[in-house]
Amino acid sequence: MKVEGERKEVRVLMAKPGLDGHWRGAIVVTMALRNAGMEVIYVGNQTPQAIVEAAIQEDVDVVGLSILSSAHLKLIPEVTRRLHERGAKEIIVLAGGIIPREDVPLLKQAGVDEVFQPGSKLVSIVNYVKHRVIQKRSSSAI
Amino acid sequence: MQHKESEGKFETGSGIPVKVAYTPDDVRDLDYERDLALPGVPPYTRGVYPTMYRGRLWTIRRYSGYGTPEETNELYRHEYREGQTGFSIAFDTPTNSGLDSDDPRVGADVGIGGVPVCSLDDMEILFEGLPIEKVATSVTGKAFSHVQQAMYFAMAEKRGLELKELRGTTQADILTALGCMNYIDQIAPRHAIRLLADLVEWSSEVAPRWHPVSFDTYNARENGVNAYQELAILMADAIAYIEEERKRGRIPLDQYIRGFSFNMGCHNDFLEEIAKFRAARRMWYRLVKDRYGIDDARCHLLRLHVQSSGITHTTQQPLNNLMRIAFQVLAAVLGGAQSVHANGYDEGLCLPTEQSMLLSIRTEQIVQHETNVINTADPLGGSYYIEWLTNELETRAWQYLKRIEEAGGLVEALESGWLQGEFRKAIIEHQRRLDTVEVKVVGVNCFEMEEEPYQVRLFRPNPRAAEIQTEKLQKLRRERDNQKVEEALRELREVTKQGENVMPAVMKGVRAYATMGEICNVWRDIYGTWSTPIGL
Numbered sequence: 001m002k003v004e005g006e007r008k009e010v011r012v013l014m015a016k017p018g019l020d021g022h023w024r025g026a027i028v029v030t031m032a033l034r035n036a037g038m039e040v041i042y043v044g045n046q047t048p049q050a051i052v053e054a055a056i057q058e059d060v061d062v063v064g065l066s067i068l069s070s071a072h073l074k075l076i077p078e079v080t081r082r083l084h085e086r087g088a089k090e091i092i093v094l095a096g097g098i099i100p101r102e103d104v105p106l107l108k109q110a111g112v113d114e115v116f117q118p119g120s121k122l123v124s125i126v127n128y129v130k131h132r133v134i135q136k137r138s139s140s141a142i
Numbered sequence: 143m144q145h146k147e148s149e150g151k152f153e154t155g156s157g158i159p160v161k162v163a164y165t166p167d168d169v170r171d172l173d174y175e176r177d178l179a180l181p182g183v184p185p186y187t188r189g190v191y192p193t194m195y196r197g198r199l200w201t202i203r204r205y206s207g208y209g210t211p212e213e214t215n216e217l218y219r220h221e222y223r224e225g226q227t228g229f230s231i232a233f234d235t236p237t238n239s240g241l242d243s244d245d246p247r248v249g250a251d252v253g254i255g256g257v258p259v260c261s262l263d264d265m266e267i268l269f270e271g272l273p274i275e276k277v278a279t280s281v282t283g284k285a286f287s288h289v290q291q292a293m294y295f296a297m298a299e300k301r302g303l304e305l306k307e308l309r310g311t312t313q314a315d316i317l318t319a320l321g322c323m324n325y326i327d328q329i330a331p332r333h334a335i336r337l338l339a340d341l342v343e344w345s346s347e348v349a350p351r352w353h354p355v356s357f358d359t360y361n362a363r364e365n366g367v368n369a370y371q372e373l374a375i376l377m378a379d380a381i382a383y384i385e386e387e388r389k390r391g392r393i394p395l396d397q398y399i400r401g402f403s404f405n406m407g408c409h410n411d412f413l414e415e416i417a418k419f420r421a422a423r424r425m426w427y428r429l430v431k432d433r434y435g436i437d438d439a440r441c442h443l444l445r446l447h448v449q450s451s452g453i454t455h456t457t458q459q460p461l462n463n464l465m466r467i468a469f470q471v472l473a474a475v476l477g478g479a480q481s482v483h484a485n486g487y488d489e490g491l492c493l494p495t496e497q498s499m500l501l502s503i504r505t506e507q508i509v510q511h512e513t514n515v516i517n518t519a520d521p522l523g524g525s526y527y528i529e530w531l532t533n534e535l536e537t538r539a540w541q542y543l544k545r546i547e548e549a550g551g552l553v554e555a556l557e558s559g560w561l562q563g564e565f566r567k568a569i570i571e572h573q574r575r576l577d578t579v580e581v582k583v584v585g586v587n588c589f590e591m592e593e594e595p596y597q598v599r600l601f602r603p604n605p606r607a608a609e610i611q612t613e614k615l616q617k618l619r620r621e622r623d624n625q626k627v628e629e630a631l632r633e634l635r636e637v638t639k640q641g642e643n644v645m646p647a648v649m650k651g652v653r654a655y656a657t658m659g660e661i662c663n664v665w666r667d668i669y670g671t672w673s674t675p676i677g678l
Contacts, residue, residue, distance in 0.1 A: 014678075019235040019251040021323035023676060024365065024453075027566060028573045030678055042678035045324050047247050069235065070492055070603060071250040098457070100491055100600055118457045118490060119586040122577060 010038040010133050011060040015051045017079060020069035025096055025118070029064060032122040033129065048078040056088055061133045063091055068098040073106060080111035090140060092132050096120070155411035156368035158534055164526035172529055177424070181478075181519040184431070186423040187532065188520035189478040190443040195516035200474075201481040202506045203228035205282055205449065207257030208493055209604035210611065211267040214257040218272055220496075224503050228481060229272070230280035232256035233290065239325045240286040240662030243611030247326070253607025255493070260615055261657045265293040266300065274298060278309040280356070280447070280481075284319035285334045287312050288341035288645065289661050292652040295349065311353040311403055311447075312345075314338045317379050320674055321556045322361035322565070329665050330672040331556045337644055337665065339386040344645035346397050355383060356447065358405040364453045366568030369409070369418045373539035374546060375561075376404060376422060377429055382552040384434065392643075396438040399430065405447045408470040408477075410454045415470070416522055417531035419446065419477030425536055447481040448474035457490035459585040461596045468505050475509055476522055482506055492601040559675030566677060618655055626654040634664050 014030050016023070023044075030040045041058050043051070055063050063083070065076055072095065080093055095107060096116040104115045113132060116125055152160045161168075172178070181189030191197060204226060207214045218229055234256040236248040242260045243252045252258050259265055269279075283290035291312040298308055316334045319325050328334070338355065345354035357379040359372045367375065380402060387398045406422065408415050426444040430436050450470035455463040464487045474482050484502040486494030494502065510516060522528045546552065549560040556562075575581040582588050604610075630651035637647045651661050 016324070017250075019239060019248055019326060020255070021235070021325055023324055024569050027569050027676075027678065031570055042676075044673075044676065045326055069251055070254050074250040074605075098491065101594070102600070119583070122573065 010062070010129065011058060012038055012040045012062040012064055012129070013051070013055045013058055013060040014040055014042045014064045014066070015054070016045045016066050017048055017051060017075040018067065018069055018071050019045060020067055020071070020097075021045060022068045022097075023066075025068075026064075026066040028122060029066070029096065029125060032126050033064075036126045036130070038129070048075055048082055051079055052082040052086060052088070055083065055091055056086060060091060061136070062129055063093050065093065065095045066097045067095065070098060072097070072099050073103060076107055076112060077110035084111065090136060092129075092136060094125075094129070096125075154369070154414040154531070155409055156370055156414060156535070156538075158414075158531070158538075164530050166526065168526050168530040169533070172533070177533075178523060178529075184439075184442060185427040186442065186444065187420050188523050190423065190445060190480070194478065194519035195475075195510075196519075199227075199510050199516065200479050200506075201228035201278070202226050202503055202510075203230050203280065203447070203481045203483055204499065204502055205230040205232045205280070205483050206494070206499070207232035207234070208601075209253045209257065209607050211257055211259060211264040213604060215268055215270050215272070217499075218268075221499065221503065222272065222277070224500060225507055226503055228278050228280065229274075230282050230483065231259070231268070231290075233283060234258045235325070237290070237658055238284040238286075238319070239327055240289070240658055241327060242615060242657050242659035243608055244615050245659060249608040252611055254603040258607065258611050259290065259293065259658070260611060261618060261655050262293050262296050262652050263614070263618055263655060265297045269297060274301075274310075275303055275307070278311070280311040280313065282313045284313070284325065285316060285328055285338075286658070286662050287314040288338055289648060289652070289658055291341055291345070291354070292645065292648045296649060296652045305349040305352075307351065308349055309351050311356050312341065313358055313405070314341055314355040315358045315379065315405075316382075316556070317375070317552065318358050318361040320672075321561050322365050324674055324676065326673075327662075327666060327671050328673070329669045331553045333665065333669045335382060335386050335553060339383055339390075340643045340645050342383065342398060342401065343387065343390075343393055344643050346393060346401055350401075353401045353403040353445070355401070356403040356405045357383075360405055360407040360449050360451075362565070363407040363409065363451065365565035366572045367564060368568070369411070369414050370535045370538035371542050371564070371568075372406060373418060373422055373425060373535060374542035375552075376406065377425060377539070377543050378546040378552040378555075380404075380426075381429070385551070395434065396436050396441050399434075399436065399441040400438065402441070403445045403447065405449070407451045408448050408474045409451045410466060410470065412469055412473050413522075413528065414531060414535070415473040416477040417528055417535055419448070419474070419479065420520070420523075420528070420532045421536040421539065422446070423478070424532070425539060446479045447483070448477070448479040449483040450474075450485045452485055452489050455485060455487070455489040456583060456585050459591065459595060460487050460491060460598050462585055463487040463489060464501065464505075467502070468509075471505055471509055472513075472515070475515055478520060488598055488601065491598065493603065495599055495601045497599070556674070559677050562674060562676055615657065618657070622655040627651065627656045627660070630654050630656055631660060631664055634661065635668065638665060638668055
């Protein structure tokens with residue numbers, strides 16, 4: 001998917017912070033984003049540090065975090081904090097997996113853009129990514 | 143008056159087309175003695191034991207654990223008091239990966255998906271005061287199960303228990319750990335199976351009442367494959383272990399196979415799952431008797447543990463899951479399971495709370511004591527639909543097994559990524575069906591509600607588990623005889639390289655309080671680490 005006026009496709013890093021190995025959700029979201037024409041780099045299980053390193057190296061627009069272990073309140077804010085420290089706050093951080101609704105505000109406060117519950121329609125995730133990236137790019141162009 | 147059918151397809155969960163009604167014609171080739179027979183009689187379609195639940199109820203066994211070994215010990219005492227009749231250790235992800243709680247990469251994951259057991263010390267704490275000589279435990283480890291098993295055996299020995307008398311199960315299966323989800327720092331399937339087969343071999347001599355392997359397709363099924371694929375994968379899994387021993391020829395095959403046990407999921411096509419369990423028993427008997435020529439009846443029995451399927455439990459409207467779980471427990475029982483785990487209704491939200499744990503146990507007790515389904519074995523036997531479907535699933539399963547064998551058998555299929563590719567296809571196809579509402583999930587793509595109607599309390603893991611375990615490990619390493627540990631690890635390295643059975647050396651290491659990580663690093667050094675090829 002090419003954003004108007006830009007040559008760059010939307011680039012997404014898909015990662016699983018920590019040790020939770022359940023990959024089913026990460027697979028379907030990766031495929032949906034790819035089918036929508038986005039470039040998705042799947043890095044699997046990584047530490048927050050490694051995720052941030054990869055995100056910066058791969059020059060991504062979006063980091064997608066899939067986590068089902070209930071370690072999300074520890075690991076996801078560590079990702080957003082490190083991105084911030086590295087001056088990469090332009091990168092949009094999205095999360096999904098087993099993340100109870102009551103934890104979503106905490107994650108948003110920590111810099112997560114949106115959290116997708118299990119059963120979220122793939123088309124809404126794809127559209128969300130598209131629109132947020134367009135928004136970010138046009139606001140940074142101003 | 144015309145009775146029309148509504149639109150849409152009528153299929154089983156596996157996509158098998160279903161007729162409006164089944165008749166004797168659909169099972170005209172069925173031969174009672176050849177294909178069914180009584181329970182406890184070949185081909186065991188109707189059950190592995192002659193008296194089934196009249197002789198012995200299935201075990202109420204929850205896969206559980208969290209926080210620290212101390213906390214989990216409390217939990218197991220509680221479960222036992224409430225009527226659970228077997229234990230199943232849910233180790234945390236670092237432990238199952240073969241890592242210690244103080245590994246710098248794993249802190250956030252300690253004690254949150256299960257209980258950390260880093261050494262014999264933790265295992266002793268875990269089972270403090272629990273009657274393991276009366277109650278069978280499932281040591282439900284992953285690719286390094288044999289180390290976890292050694293800790294359990296060493297703990298039992300220290301209590302003065304005879305390994306020859308000990309009853310229980312080790313999962314010891316390569317399938318889940320190396321193909322169904324991603325664990326870090328693993329070793330390749332062909333090496334992992336060598337070590338786990340060492341456990342099966344050695345255990346058959348020292349602990350003949352123990353089941354040292356449980357072929358587990360629960361997670362394969364959670365990866366989207368259907369009922370007959372699950373059957374085929376189950377067979378392929380067991381075949382891989384049999385072939386491993388045949389390669390070595392160290393002990394008689396019947397001695398090796400005698401302790402095999404099996405673990406499947408139970409999904410939501412109620413009748414198909416029942417037929418599936420029946421087909422599994424018949425297939426196993428035919429495989430062991432016809433392909434391997436083994437006549438020992440103990441080798442013919444597909445002793446089955448069943449877990450209700452987590453993927454069918456929704457995050458939305460969580461109390462609905464109680465119904466799903468109840469149906470799945472009932473299907474497992476009508477299908478003749480020996481042991482059943484009922485999930486918590488909060489499966490889609492968190493680890494089970496005390497309340498959901500209690501309801502899991504009560505669900506099974508209600509089936510056992512109120513529904514009367516235990517009065518007779520295989521009550522659905524003879525149903526035209528069930529017998530037709532059992533046959534159909536078996537036929538398709540043999541066909542799919544051929545495909546797995548064409549892909550080189552289970553070990554090769556895992557190393558090449560062929561099986562993971564099958565999972566990927568299945569997952570994507572299932573998602574498509576959810577998106578188009580071809581498959582309905584109440585509360586998710588139909589009967590959705592903006593506001594959650596049920597407030598459920600969430601389980602929160604102990605945030606200090608990593609800290610507590612780290613302190614313990616530091617103390618352990620200070621106080622143990624480190625020379626003994628080094629000797630044991632050296633010996634372990636030697637026997638591994640020589641291709642000998644590693645279990646005596648593992649036991650030595652475990653008794654000297656070597657840790658999980660230290661022991662597994664011996665194999666990582668020798669074999670290198672391996673990552674499951676997910677193909678993304």
